[in-house]
Amino acid sequence: MNPVTELDSLCGDYLRTIDSAVLFVTMDRSGTIIDSNRTADTIFGKPLNGMAFRDFIVDFHSTVSLEHLVTAHESRHLLSVNTASDIPQSLYFSFYEHGEFITGFGSPDIREQETFRKQILDVTNQMSNLARELHKQKIELERLNALKNRFIGMAAHDLRKPVGLVLSYNEFLLEDIGNDIDPEHRSFLEIIEKASFNMKRIIDDFLELSIIESGSLKLEYSNSDIVSLFREVIEEHDIEFKRRSVNVAFGSSDTEIMAVLDGPKLKQVAGNLLSNAIEHAPVGSTVRVRIDSRIDYVETAVWNTGDVIPPETMNNLFEPYVRSGKSSSGSHHAGLGLAIARLVVKEHGGIIWAESDEECGTVFRFRIPVRPGGEYDI
Amino acid sequence: MYLAHLINGNRRECESIVKAANDDKESVRDIYENLFQQSMYEVGELWEYNRISVAVEHMATAITEHLLSLIYPRLFSSERIGRSAVIACVANEYHQLGGKMVADIFEMNGWDAYFLGANTPAHDLMELIDRKSPELIGLSLSIYFNIENLRMVLDSIHERFPNRPVLVGGQAFRWEETNVLKGYPDVEYIPNLTALEGYLNGR
Numbered sequence: 001m002n003p004v005t006e007l008d009s010l011c012g013d014y015l016r017t018i019d020s021a022v023l024f025v026t027m028d029r030s031g032t033i034i035d036s037n038r039t040a041d042t043i044f045g046k047p048l049n050g051m052a053f054r055d056f057i058v059d060f061h062s063t064v065s066l067e068h069l070v071t072a073h074e075s076r077h078l079l080s081v082n083t084a085s086d087i088p089q090s091l092y093f094s095f096y097e098h099g100e101f102i103t104g105f106g107s108p109d110i111r112e113q114e115t116f117r118k119q120i121l122d123v124t125n126q127m128s129n130l131a132r133e134l135h136k137q138k139i140e141l142e143r144l145n146a147l148k149n150r151f152i153g154m155a156a157h158d159l160r161k162p163v164g165l166v167l168s169y170n171e172f173l174l175e176d177i178g179n180d181i182d183p184e185h186r187s188f189l190e191i192i193e194k195a196s197f198n199m200k201r202i203i204d205d206f207l208e209l210s211i212i213e214s215g216s217l218k219l220e221y222s223n224s225d226i227v228s229l230f231r232e233v234i235e236e237h238d239i240e241f242k243r244r245s246v247n248v249a250f251g252s253s254d255t256e257i258m259a260v261l262d263g264p265k266l267k268q269v270a271g272n273l274l275s276n277a278i279e280h281a282p283v284g285s286t287v288r289v290r291i292d293s294r295i296d297y298v299e300t301a302v303w304n305t306g307d308v309i310p311p312e313t314m315n316n317l318f319e320p321y322v323r324s325g326k327s328s329s330g331s332h333h334a335g336l337g338l339a340i341a342r343l344v345v346k347e348h349g350g351i352i353w354a355e356s357d358e359e360c361g362t363v364f365r366f367r368i369p370v371r372p373g374g375e376y377d378i
Numbered sequence: 379m380y381l382a383h384l385i386n387g388n389r390r391e392c393e394s395i396v397k398a399a400n401d402d403k404e405s406v407r408d409i410y411e412n413l414f415q416q417s418m419y420e421v422g423e424l425w426e427y428n429r430i431s432v433a434v435e436h437m438a439t440a441i442t443e444h445l446l447s448l449i450y451p452r453l454f455s456s457e458r459i460g461r462s463a464v465i466a467c468v469a470n471e472y473h474q475l476g477g478k479m480v481a482d483i484f485e486m487n488g489w490d491a492y493f494l495g496a497n498t499p500a501h502d503l504m505e506l507i508d509r510k511s512p513e514l515i516g517l518s519l520s521i522y523f524n525i526e527n528l529r530m531v532l533d534s535i536h537e538r539f540p541n542r543p544v545l546v547g548g549q550a551f552r553w554e555e556t557n558v559l560k561g562y563p564d565v566e567y568i569p570n571l572t573a574l575e576g577y578l579n580g581r
Contacts, residue, residue, distance in 0.1 A: 121436060122496075125474055128443040129495045132478065135450035136485070 015039075023091070026103040027053050031066050034101070045084025053104075057081050058088045069095045070102055079106065146214060153210035156203045163203060167196045205336035208268075209320060212343040219262040219347055221372055226259050226266070226298055227252045227291055233270040234289065237278065246281045252291040259298050259370045265344045266368075272337035273302045273364050280306030280362065297350070297367045305361035309354065317354055318342035341366070349373060381417045384438045385430055396445045406453055406486045410479050411571050414442055418475060422549065439475055446482065459488035465516040466494035466503050468527040476548050477518030483571050484516075487578045491516075500531050507539055514543050516568075519550040525558055532562050540564075545577070 015022055016037045023040035025048060027033045033056065036048040040056075048056060057064060058080040069077055077095070080088040091106035170192050178186055211217050234248055241248055277287045281304040288303040309317065316322050320339040341364075345352040350368030383391040399409050421438045424430045465481040467474050474496035484491035492510055494503060507515060515535060519528050528546070535544055546559060547568040556567045568574045 117436075121472060124440050124443070125472075125496050128440075128447075129474075129478075129493060131447050132450065132493065135447060136454050139451065139454035 022105055022107045024103055024105045025053065025056065026101050027066075028101060040106075043081060043083050043089060055082075066095075066102065069093070069104070070097050081106070149210040149214045152206050153214065156207040156210065159203050160200070160207070163196055163200050167193065167200060170196060202336075205340060208340050209336050209343070212340065212347070217265075217343075217347060219265060219372075221260050221262055223258055223260050224263045224266070225256045226261070226300070227255065227257050229263060229267055230270050230289060230291060230300070233267055233274055236271070237274050240275065240278050241287075244278055244281065245283045246278050247284075247286040249286050249288045251289070253293050257291060257293045257298055259368065260372055261348055261368060262344075266348070269341040269344050269366070270300070270302075272341045273300075273366075276337055276364070277302050277304040277362075280304050282306060294367075297369050299365060299367045301363050301365045303361055303363045308358055309356040309362055314354065314356065318352065338364075380413060381420055384417055384441060385421060385424070385434055387434075387437055387441070389441050389444065392441055392445055393448065396448050400449060400452065406449055407483065407571060407575060409449060410482065414445065414475075414479065415571060418442055419549075439473075442475060443478070446478065449482075453482055453485050456486055456488050458490065461488070462490040462492065462510060462512045463514040463516055464492045464494065464503070464506055464510060464512045465518070466498040466506075467496045467518045467520075468524060468531050469497055469499055470524050470527055471498075471518065471520060472496045473520035473549070474518070476520060477516070479571065480516050480518060480545075480547065480568075480574060483574050484578070487575065489578070500527075500534055503531065504534055504538055507535070507542075514545060515539075516545045516547070519546065519548040522550040522555065525550065529558060532559075532565060536562060536564070545574070547574070 014020065015024060018038070019042060020037075020039055022037075023043060024037050025033050025040050026035040031053040033048045033051050033053055041047050044056060053066065054064070064079065075094075076092040078090060079093050080090045083089050090108075092109055093104050093106040095102055095104045170189055174186070174189050174193065178189065181189075230252075231250065234250060237248075274287070274289070281287050285305045288301075290301045290303075292299045292301075313322065318338050318341070321335045322338070342352050345366045345368060348368040349372060350366055352364070352366035354362065354364045356362040380392060380395050383395070396409065396413065399413065418438065421430070421435055425432065425435045463481075463484050465477050465484070467477045477495075478493055481491035481493035492506060492512065494506060517528060517531060519525065532544065532546075535542060541564055544562070544565045545568045546565055547570075551567060551569070559565050559567055566577070568577060
């Protein structure tokens with residue numbers, strides 16, 4: 001055997017038996033594959049023998065013509081082939097005619113692969129460095145947040161006492177001399193009372209939020225009737241309803257719905273939702289409250305027919321210091337009620353959300369499991 | 379077992395091993411040294427003896443970089459001590475894992491470690507040193523043939539920030555070829571993570 005034939009034979013054996021970077025497929029004139037090497041079969045995931053060449057390649061627009069590929073055999077043709085991993089692979093092909101058959105050799109572009117490899121390496125490095133930085137910043141922000149909570153907690157705690165004193169002494173003054181002073185001076189005392197009361201509520205909210213956010217909130221669970229709990233809260237808001245000339249309609253699926261929850265905390269949530277609804281309800285309208293018992297959870301809803309909440313506010317409605325919309329009552333608060341409601345509901349293993357549109361108005365709903373840690377289908 | 383999973387690309391199995399070590403409250407340094415560093419040294423050796431390909435080495439590196447992030451919540455939670463360091467790999471140096479682990483050991487000891495990553499151009503490094511004014515600078519070198527780049531960076535640091543302590547380490551010096559560092563009085567060679575921690579505790 002002459003050396004050239006011997007080399008040809010070696011090359012043929014090599015391409016056929018070793019997992020090399022070069023694949024070949026031999027087909028008849030109709031494009032049916034009659035022979036392929038191990039590389040081609042490995043890439044495709046099964047033997048190609050008997051398959052149509054057009055099913056091996058990815059040809060979205062049916063523009064690949066075997067005839068053209070063969071006539072232009074001196075140029076390399078970029079074709080993508082289907083692979084076992086379902087991620088097509090692009091190879092550069094050259095096609096040769098021999099007798100009644102056509103053989104196509106395909107191989108990757110080494111320079112392209114090198115660039116790709118380098119880019120992947122760079123991107124992986126950068127992504128991993130970015131992840132590290134994000135982790136670092138997250139911990140730093142958590143640290144700052146804890147510091148902020150501690151500061152707010154301390155400030156709120158220290159402010160509570162003097163505000164309480166202002167309220168108490170003002171009340172004494174109103175009781176003792178309220179009727180003896182001229183109406184203008186009495187109105188001053190009433191303004192002090194109202195402002196101090198508002199300030200106390202804000203301070204209480206700050207304290208509450210800092211306690212919950214710092215993770216120090218300990219729920220005290222007991223078996224409670226959530227229907228009577230909401231009824232009590234509605235009664236407690238009677239003055240607010242009257243002052244704003246807003247009506248209330250209450251309904252529930254059952255006369256009594258028992259759940260294991262922290263009664264005072266859930267009352268606070270109900271109160272916040274109700275105050276929020278009254279605040280945004282137009283004068284003369286009705287705030288509707290509904291409680292439904294489901295298999296594993298309880299769902300509550302509080303509606304008002306005030307202005308629709310804009311979508312940009314909707315996304316961070318339950319964040320601290322965000323107001324749920326333009327208040328029709330003109331009341332002043334820190335915008336912590338909904339944030340506290342969310343945290344308390346979350347501590348109960350529940351979820352809270354709002355819906356708002358022209359047709360139905362605005363509704364705040366929350367669901368809590370009937371037992372702590374209970375699973376329920378959201 | 380961990381090494382076998384690593385070079386076979388079994389990321390989930392590697393994650394389980396690291397999570398178990400983390401949950402068992404194994405010290406961060408032990409996890410870094412016994413698991414990450416040890417396995418990557420072995421991966422490097424397997425590659426040097428042509429037992430695995432470069433692609434497998436890169437895959438093992440990428441998995442390890444991902445696994446580091448499982449430790450980060452613990453790592454960055456350590457109490458800050460108000461000291462800072464800048465860690466970088468010199469120009470043309472694409473192996474950043476060692477440098478990153480060094481930065482993490484700084485963090486574990488309460489330092490703020492600014493990590494610049496692989497292939498840091500000298501002027502970027504100088505700019506960050508200027509901006510952050512770190513107490514220490516750490517340089518990582520994996521390939522000894524990049525020693526010229528290291529020398530150039532050391533010269534620049536020495537010129538622009540005289541007397542600023544510089545720590546140098548990495549696989550390039552594993553045969554104790556540290557003669558090149560002798561001309562720099564402010565430069566100290568740190569052979570491994572334990573030595574680094576010892577150095578930090580002594581400062």
